[in-house]
Amino acid sequence: MKAELVRNRWLYAMLLPGIVFFIIFKYVPIWGLIISFQNYHPFLGVWGSEWVGFDHFVRFFHERSFWMLLRNTFVLALYNIVFFFPFPIVLALLLNEVRFRFMKRFVQSVLYIPHFISWVVVVGICYMLFSIQDGIVPYLMEVSGIKTINFLQSSEWFRFMITSQVIWKESGWSAIIFLAAMSSVDPQAYEAATIDGAGRMRKIWHVTLPAIRSTIVILLIIRLGSFLDVGFEQIFLMVNSVNRQVGEVFDTYVYTVAIQQGNFSYSTAVGLFKSVVGALLVYMSNLIARKYGEDGIF
Template identity: 45%
Template structure:
């Protein structure tokens, strides 16, 4: 004859049998935390999920007078146009290349900066440097991009003034395709590296100091401490941010490109976000731009899912 189950065992079995009851139990137990999360959830629901219903515009010939539901269905017509439009592949390639360059050069910059700041022992000097490198982040791209354009101006920009002082001819940087991408990436590094380093500095502060003490006792050099203690200590943070970055490979910052580019560099500088702005708002082709946005979202989802699978397979950390 089986012994009767205890009250706690019965409750645990009920929760296992009914996941919904376990959810309500957790909701009651952590209600204060869920209340703190509620404003963020409402914001995401209103601004991220409700607008999704407008995606049907991609399958319609949208007309303001008829509205979304009254506009005629055209099926995959806009997608067929995109994939048969030669400039679309050039714009996608521009977007991918800009993101690859950012991944290669801009993504490691905050990590390197955080590692360098972490080695500074003087707190006064360290905070002074942090203030200097954080400041550009708080400038809008309209302001920061204007500073870059002024510095590179062929007439009175300081870069060309130095070139002319050395007996060299001025260069029209912003109308030459060969210079546009490097300028965009370098300006991005200068503007955002300091702010991005905050996350890595927080991760560095969580490393147990006893690990450094043990490494010192073992005779490890500063370089060996960096390789075997510091980098493994922030590896999970790097992986998470890398996954998120890979998920946005078909999306590049609109403000930066829009402020800095011009028709002379459309061949290398025109990305999906600026193309959507031009044909969507200026030419009022809303259905076509919605189709492009849906294409971006689907590819972004596939990329972030694939990156997360790889991270889960080859490391102990992933988004889900």
């Protein structure tokens, strides 16, 4: 064991930044969940605050806004699963069919760039395009004789806008892992399919997709773990007084309760509820995956 550690010391050293990150930002904050069972006061500290048990959870479930928050968060999360999750797979399949290496790398680079743009910039671009006053899209609709739509203040278009932004920003980056999985497919499988008379679509359906099926299942399970995490920055920047009834989600609600109102215990209880739901979804989806012959994540 010691000899192996010495021989692969630089490989293990490369793991240290990731391990330290998870310890500091994922595991150490877990102890703070204690305050969801307290009436936490910063001046009294964790151990000096009053214990109230599940009072904050009971209050949250009886709030008038609970079902609105659950509905909005669930619908946006479902949009992400139904529309966003398959998009990188399709994108990776298309890129995998490009035979000109220069063109493939150029397209990949262009698709990766939006991932590194902050949500503030993305929402700013969206406002420039869809603003009813001087946006490009409403102007083109007007000159084309089409009835102008106020996209930014429309409850009907809010979820479409949010999902479209996520697809544009993250699809290229999310396609990387699928492209990596496709690169490990045995070329002889494609050659055998060609001999059998399979065209490109047949090869994709019968060779490529089965080869990356386990990767798709694992990523879907991981995705379900953060099912209710639909994003704070993006939603917070896009929500306004007109579309709040369909745009207010758990993340923005936690910000309002914790930062603006200073109710840290109650907001922690809401966050813990999200985490429990995510853990249950991971367990159930992993159980279903293993039942149908996939490896799952545990």
